[in-house]
Amino acid sequence: MTIxxxxVAEHRVFLMLFDQVECVLPGVKTVDEVALLCRLLEAPLHDHGGAETDLAYIALDHILHQQNRLTRLHHDHQEIDGLLKRVEGIKDLQKARTQLKAALDACRAHFNEEELTVFPLIEKALQHxxxxxxxxxxxxxSHLSQQSSMDRT
Ligand SMILES: [Fe+2]
Ligand SMILES: [Fe+2]
Known part of the structure; x- marks a missing residue:
């Protein structure tokens, strides 16, 4: 398995989780429940972005013309952390639901851009x-990969 x-496997797990969160969101009755959903996603998303930065993005740091895109993707990681944190502070239930959905959409767009543009560049720049x-x-x-291998045993 390559990096x-x-x-990409982690993206698939997150996308399934996001769909599940969106399914339960209309039935959520309190802002505390919305905040709980945010907290469940925050740590694994933060870990995913950290590993990506440390292990994969760094491979492209030397390709100068990609700097703007990389800087923006680094910024996206901080933005994603901040979006979920901000939802936790919202006191209006409908607004909290809407903002959580917007945060999930921002994550989906970020994953999509990585898979379409950055990951192929990394695969081209590095030896298999x-x-x-x-x-x-x-x-x-990776906590998610350890979790999924524990699930298989
Ligand atoms: Fe990312
Ligand atoms: Fe990613």
Whole structure:
């Protein structure tokens, strides 16, 4: 498994979680429940963005013409953390629901851009063996991948 396989697999898990959250959202009765849903997503999304930055984006840092895009994707990671945190502070239920949905859409758009533009560049810039070594490093630090391998045992 390469680092890119691992990151894309995590995207798939998040996309399923986002769909589940959207399914339950209309039935949620309090802002505290909306905040709980945000907190469930925050830590794994933060870890995903951190691993991506440390293990994958760094590979493109030397390709100067990609700097603007990388800077924006780094900024997206901070923005995603902040969007969910801000939803937790909203006191109006309908507004909290709407803002959580907007945060999920922002994540979906970010994943989509990574998969369409950045990941193919990383795959082009690095040797397959290097991508596999990074994949091993990712696996050892990814809570989601550890969780899914525990589920299989
Ligand atoms: Fe990302
Ligand atoms: Fe990602």
């Amino acid at each position: 890119i396989d691992g990151l 063996e290097t991508l596999q070594i990074l994949g091993k490093a990712w696996k050892s630090q």
